[in-house]
Amino acid sequence: MDTQNASLIDSHCHLDFLVFDDDRSAIMQACREANIQSIIVPGVCRKDWQKILSLCYKNDMLYPALGLHPCFIDEHHAKDLHELSRLLSTNTAKNAAENSEIQNLAGIGEIGLDFFIKNTDRKIQIYYFSEQLKIATQYQLPVLIHARKSHDEVIKHLKENTSLKGIIHAYSGSYEQAKEYLNRGFKLGFGGAFTYPKATKLRSLVARLPIDAWVLETDAPDMSPMAHHSEKNSPQYLLEIAREFASLYDNKAEFEQIMKQLYQNTRDILPSLHNRQL
Ligand SMILES: [Zn+2]
Structure with a gap:
């Protein structure tokens, strides 16, 4: 099976993390050779945003996203939300033409x-989440959502922000919750967690949902696929995740055809991917 012609997009990878400082360039080169054309690099804390913007500015296969992650609420301040709004307000077509560092914001x-995390203040999590949903609505930007043991609450918030679209990254919910997301125009992230045979419920979702529900992701350096479970995860493993997806997809379609659809799904939900010539 020749898989080298299929273009892939990693819709979620923390390539800015320190753990990649030594091998980031080599990894990006390996990704190019594996036909991984684009990688979305989401932010988790304000202190990381500038590094992400600089990395993505210098490497045209990388696309930035900016946000405040629910697992790091102790590091967030209300003024980070103002800074997010301020950065977005400078992200105009005029500034982009003048080499603003925010280019092609995903x-x-x-x-x-x-x-799922213990001893967390749900109220504070909900505050940062809902404020960022408002900002995304204001700037008409897609959202990259982390949801663990919280899908019903997330869906409730999406019902209050009906114009939002985006990706539920590392999807871990039920079939019914998946349908709720899909009805709102969201896509679901398929990554390392699906590669473990024990994840039977999750794996069965692939065949039960339409193929346009899905986008591929690694969430590197976390969520290593089974074949690399004791290693640092890498966007290079996206092809293995893609093969796993194809093996679960209940259809006789060729691998390349399936990949073409997943590639299109990602471009459909993240319009900034159209900004660069691929
Ligand atoms: Zn992540």
């Missing part, structure tokens, strides 16, 4: 609700 992320 969306607002990584934002969301994580009720």
Whole structure:
């Protein structure tokens, strides 16, 4: 099976993290050779935003997203939300032409609700999440959502912000919750968690949902696929995740055809991917 012609997009990868400082260039080169054309790099804390913007500005395969992640609420301040709005207000077509560092912003992320972590203040999580949803609505940007044990609450917020679209990254909910997201025009992230045979419920969703529900992601350096479970995850492994998706998809379509659809799904939900010539 020749898989080298299929273009792939990693819709969620923390390539800005320190753990990639030594091998980031080599990884990007390996990705190019594997036909991984684009990588979305979401932010988790304000202190990381500038590094992400600089990295993405210098490397045209990288697309930034800016956000405040629910697992780091202790590091967030209300003024970070103002800074997010301020940065977005400078992200105009005119500034882009004048080499503003915010180029091809993929969306607002990584934002969301994580009720799996212990001793978390749900109220504060909900505050940052809902404020960032408002900002995304104001600037008409897609959202990259992290949701663990919180899908019903996330869906409730999406019902209050009906114009929003985006990706539920590392999807882990039920079939019914998936349908709720899909009805609102969201896509679901398929990544490392689906590669473990024990994840039977999650894996069964692939065949039960339409193929246009899905986008591929690695969430590197976390969520390593099974074949690399003891290693740092890398966007290079996206092709393995893609093969796993194709093996679960209940259809006789060729691998390349399936990949073409997933590639299109990602471009459909993240319009900034159209800004660069691919
Ligand atoms: Zn993430």
